[in-house]
Amino acid sequence: MIIETENLTKVYPNKVAVNSVNLSVEKGQIYGFLGPNGAGKSTCIKMLIGLVLPTSGKGQILGRPLGDVRARMKLGYLPELFRFQEWMTGEDLLDFHTRLYRLKPDKERNTRVLSRVGLLGQEKYRVGGYSKGMQQRIGLACALLCDPELLFLDEPTSALDPIGRKDVRNIILALQKEGTTIFLNSHLLSEVETVCDHVTIINKGIVVKSGAMNELLMENLTLHINCDMLSDQIILLLKQKFDSELKPQQENGNLCITLKKKDQISEIASLLITKGIKLNELKPHYQTLESVFLKVIGEESGE
Amino acid sequence: MIAIISSTFKEVIRKKTFIVMGIITILFIIFWAVILNYFQDAHLSEKNVTFNSLASIVLTQTVLQFSSMLMCLITIVLGAGAIASELENGMIHAILSRPLDRMEYIFGKLFGLSILIAAYATALFTTILLIGRIYSLDTITMLTFDQVFEGWIFYTLVPLILLSLTICGSIRLKMISNGLLMIFIYILGNIGGMVEMIGNYLNNKAMDSSGIFLSLISPFHTLYTTAEGILLPSSGLTGEVMRVTGGLTGRGQPASSVMFIYIIIYTLGFIALAISKFRKIDINS
Numbered sequence: 265m266i267i268e269t270e271n272l273t274k275v276y277p278n279k280v281a282v283n284s285v286n287l288s289v290e291k292g293q294i295y296g297f298l299g300p301n302g303a304g305k306s307t308c309i310k311m312l313i314g315l316v317l318p319t320s321g322k323g324q325i326l327g328r329p330l331g332d333v334r335a336r337m338k339l340g341y342l343p344e345l346f347r348f349q350e351w352m353t354g355e356d357l358l359d360f361h362t363r364l365y366r367l368k369p370d371k372e373r374n375t376r377v378l379s380r381v382g383l384l385g386q387e388k389y390r391v392g393g394y395s396k397g398m399q400q401r402i403g404l405a406c407a408l409l410c411d412p413e414l415l416f417l418d419e420p421t422s423a424l425d426p427i428g429r430k431d432v433r434n435i436i437l438a439l440q441k442e443g444t445t446i447f448l449n450s451h452l453l454s455e456v457e458t459v460c461d462h463v464t465i466i467n468k469g470i471v472v473k474s475g476a477m478n479e480l481l482m483e484n485l486t487l488h489i490n491c492d493m494l495s496d497q498i499i500l501l502l503k504q505k506f507d508s509e510l511k512p513q514q515e516n517g518n519l520c521i522t523l524k525k526k527d528q529i530s531e532i533a534s535l536l537i538t539k540g541i542k543l544n545e546l547k548p549h550y551q552t553l554e555s556v557f558l559k560v561i562g563e564e565s566g567e
Numbered sequence: 568m569i570a571i572i573s574s575t576f577k578e579v580i581r582k583k584t585f586i587v588m589g590i591i592t593i594l595f596i597i598f599w600a601v602i603l604n605y606f607q608d609a610h611l612s613e614k615n616v617t618f619n620s621l622a623s624i625v626l627t628q629t630v631l632q633f634s635s636m637l638m639c640l641i642t643i644v645l646g647a648g649a650i651a652s653e654l655e656n657g658m659i660h661a662i663l664s665r666p667l668d669r670m671e672y673i674f675g676k677l678f679g680l681s682i683l684i685a686a687y688a689t690a691l692f693t694t695i696l697l698i699g700r701i702y703s704l705d706t707i708t709m710l711t712f713d714q715v716f717e718g719w720i721f722y723t724l725v726p727l728i729l730l731s732l733t734i735c736g737s738i739r740l741k742m743i744s745n746g747l748l749m750i751f752i753y754i755l756g757n758i759g760g761m762v763e764m765i766g767n768y769l770n771n772k773a774m775d776s777s778g779i780f781l782s783l784i785s786p787f788h789t790l791y792t793t794a795e796g797i798l799l800p801s802s803g804l805t806g807e808v809m810r811v812t813g814g815l816t817g818r819g820q821p822a823s824s825v826m827f828i829y830i831i832i833y834t835l836g837f838i839a840l841a842i843s844k845f846r847k848i849d850i851n852s
Binding site: 307310313314315316317333334336337339341343345346347348349351352356360361363364365366403406416 | 569570573574577578581582656657658660661662663664665666667668847849850851
């Protein structure tokens with residue numbers, strides 16, 4: 265595991281920010297970390313990086329205990345609050361972070377990361393004169409200097425336009441191909457849904473949902489069927505095998521079944537065909553990450 | 568750590584602080600040269616030899632004290648926000664998430680500013696002495712190399728010790744609060760010097776002890792007095808004048824050996840406290 269935590273907890277005098285969080289991130293994953301504002305996401309990330317000290321619990325990152333400086337040699341982090349030394353030029357900033365990574369300044373490396381984030385040619389200008397989007401891009405370039413094994417991106421596209429977001433999405437996917445593990449915190453659920461393999465949702469400091477992306481989206485998969493009118497016997501069979509709360513078929517032949525697994529779609533199709541039913545339409549409706557998120561957070565809030 | 572030292576150094580130079588520092592210093596130097604020019608033009612030496620000698624002492628003492636105060640204020644301006652501002656604006660997140668121990672960060676800030684302040688103090692001290700020499704000021708032309716060297720050491724140590732305290736304050740306090748507190752502590756030392764001088768003059772032990780107590784809280788003035796004592800030795804007529812005038816901030820006793828040990832512990836103590844505090848804080852702004 266690249267990241268593993270056990271009961272990671274952070275308690276402030278007035279609130280519990282993170283409560284017994286257990287995370288397991290595998291090498292090469294793009295791990296989405298979601299939650300509403302104030303859920304404890306950033307505190308959790310900061311504990312993993314060593315900026316915030318845990319009150320209790322333990323964990324390891326890149327094979328070293330939390331807070332170990334050596335683990336950060338191959339760790340990139342783009343903070344949510346991307347403030348950089350405005351008096352430096354883009355090139356100065358890259359050289360500064362290169363030295364912080366204990367590497368020798370290297371023009372070729374600078375060119376590579378600048379080109380990757382789309383800032384090549386802008387490095388001679390002062391960071392203070394950069395737009396917010398450019399500042400976010402230079403922050404990402406700094407995080408990529410060490411060829412990270414693990415990259416933390418805390419709201420990496422908050423200041424970017426749609427093209428910039430797409431660029432970052434492509435960078436994330438390219439990095440994954442190169443073997444980098446990415447820990448992504450973003451409010452843009454569609455973005456997370458597109459790139460992440462695994463998602464953890466946190467609310468009020470507690471993990472409320474965690475799982476592989478495809479499994480989460482498959483939960484409560486609904487199958488819309490349009491077919492000949494089914495006999496009571498077949499309806500009963502469908503209820504017993506697939507969906508106990510199946511509602512009666514509508515007069516126009518529409519029927520909606522909630523499934524637990526994707527494999528059940530072919531099972532239903534086979535069953536209906538063997539019973540001699542004419543199938544007009546068989547359309548699965550997957551959940552979106554947004555609906556999963558809203559459902560989980562809504563349930564937690566008692567809404 | 569080298570990265571932090573170098574960025575701290577470059578930051579001061581590239582930001583407006585350096586320009587403001589430069590303008591204030593140049594004005595101060597011009598002020599010093601103009602006063603000496605008037606002093607020379609008055610041809611006091613031809614009229615009253617005794618007064619010339621007294622005036623030289625008072626002038627040298629005043630300019631040294633004023634330059635030391637200027638240096639300390641600049642130290643507070645640079646040090647008060649050294650860490651506090653990066654904590655406040657969140658810039659520190661990207662720095663401390665790199666393979667950098669928090670102790671290295673503190674030392675980087677401390678050394679970066681120390682080099683700059685020591686260079687500034689040296690330049691200011693040298694310029695004051697050079698201008699004094701150009702205008703043939705008795706107090707300066709009579710100085711031996713040993714006096715200049717020892718005086719320079721103690722003169723430079725004053726802002727450096729103040730910096731250790733300011734950096735420590737910068738971890739817990741916001742930039743402005745820290746700056747105000749440091750100015751208060753610095754002034755406290757000068758008040759201590761004045762109380763000690765009056766206590767000495769009146770032979771009042773209670774006042775003397777109060778002055779010493781204030782010097783323990785703020786030993787900067789004691790250290791400065793040591794530098795001044797080396798550069799303007801208190802003997803004969805000179806000593807009498809200095810006892811009476813006291814300069815801008817009064818004149819306490821130079822640091823004893825015990826006081827030197829205390830100042831070393833004071834400095835190292837605040838550096839250790841800064842490191843210990845900084846290692847325990849959550850970077851969560």
